[in-house]
């Protein structure tokens with residue numbers, strides 16, 4: 001559809017309202033995961049440039065927090081409107097650098113914009129209170145104040161939504177923000193920053209810096225000026241960043257790895273469960289944090305479910321994201337393909353049987369054919385670990401209690417999905433699944449209006465909903481005497 005089209009890309013970092021290159025002109029290249037073609041490059045900013053960005057965000061903070069809430073929300077609305085007006089161009093950039101099908105990229109841009117629209121509601125900020133215990137009705141006040149200078153480090157799988165999900169509440173609350181996007185997908189973030197600039201968001205309020213992750217991470221986590229870090233990415237990196245933030249006692253939001261069980265009970269609507277599994281498992285070629293990881297099917301319907309799932313999976317069209325009707329794009333890079341191959345080989349060595357797929361689509365490329373494996377069990381790495389690829393291990397279960405006991409052993413706790421018509425069973429799963437979000441009879445749960453996040457090794461804090469603004473507010477108590 002748009003392969004070969006010239007699409008303008010911002011190849012500079014955005015600091016204090018200026019588009020800048022690295023002080024030593026060093027750059028990092030960005031490749032198209034579908035073709036391996038060079039897309040462009042972004043600056044490797046120096047330590048001095050990162051520190052300069054932190055200072056600029058601090059200066060901007062003391063002005064931005066004085067901007068009336070309604071004005072901050074008006075500017076967010078202007079940003080939202082520009083993004084929606086530029087939706088197709090942004091989606092093209094996203095597909096080129098991340099690889100997802102254009103239709104999914106359009107969906108992500110809309111989803112990303114919906115976070116800005118959600119947090120442009122001034123009512124989300126009427127979180128203060130007066131307490132009735134003082135000498136007068138106005139002598140005990142509880143205020144909500146912006147945390148201050150914030151930093152966001154974001155992943156490649158949702159190059160737009162994982163950024164607006166942090167920037168929107170931060171700016172609404174009166175904070176300023178420094179974003180470090182993933183090196184694989186910086187251009188979407190820079191395009192969003194360009195539109196924020198056009199919307200009139202003041203200089204220094206939103207900054208997007210690029211360069212060596214470790215170098216930038218060390219500066220952002222060690223700076224006492226940065227009062228909060230919001231990180232979305234792997235549990236391993238999240239844990240490291242949490243430790244690095246400890247000396248300066250930063251506020252933290254950590255949206256980390258997942259391992260969502262997809263449970264199909266004996267009374268489930270099988271066709272609905274198959275469609276839900278397709279949506280939950282194969283979105284973004286299985287590269288979402290809330291993807292169904294292993295699929296647990298009641299013994300009594302296992303064979304029927306497996307057959308119907310395989311039939312649907314074999315209909316999924318692979319190809320480049322810019323090609324019409326493509327549903328499965330490439331994985332982000334060759335390392336991701338190798339990880340999927342490692343997990344599959346481990347499963348087969350432990351008795352799994354490949355029902356469909358099971359290999360690369362093309363030898364020297366990043367696609368993996370959508371795969372369903374039977375006879376999966378809790379000993380397999382693909383059941384214990386986050387797959388982050390289009391492989392669906394089917395685990396047979398006969399006993400709900402045993403299944404829940406096994407799931408409780410898993411480290412991640414982000415999302416889960418259950419297909420059941422039995423209200424008492426639904427209530428048991430809602431209580432006993434140790435996750436942050438559960439979808440019943442659906443494979444899609446995400447929405448800007450809900451508190452998105454997990455527990456255990458999936459992190460802490462919530463993004464979206466009313467809870468999402470709290471991540472960027474501090475509480476101050478005022479005692480007022482005459």
Ligand SMILES: NC(=O)c1ccc[n+]([C@@H]2O[C@H](COP(=O)([O-])OP(=O)(O)OC[C@H]3O[C@@H](n4cnc5c(N)ncnc54)[C@H](O)[C@@H]3O)[C@@H](O)[C@H]2O)c1
Pocket residue numbers: 153154155156157158162180181182183213214216217218232233234235237238240254255256257258288289386388414458459
């Ligand atoms: N819970 C959620 O909402 C959510 C959403 C999307 C992705 N994820 C998780 O993210 C992972 C995939 O994303 P990824 O591969 O980009 O994760 P990643 O942890 O490798 O990288 C995430 C970000 O951290 C940066 N980074 C890496 N090492 C760093 C360091 N030492 N210091 C500072 N920054 C560092 C990267 O450059 C990138 O910007 C998966 O585990 C997925 O489950 C979670």
Ligand SMILES: O=C[C@H](O)CS(=O)(=O)O
Pocket residue numbers: 157158161287288289290446
């Ligand atoms: O991968 C992580 C994203 O949060 C997935 S979703 O689009 O928010 O469901």
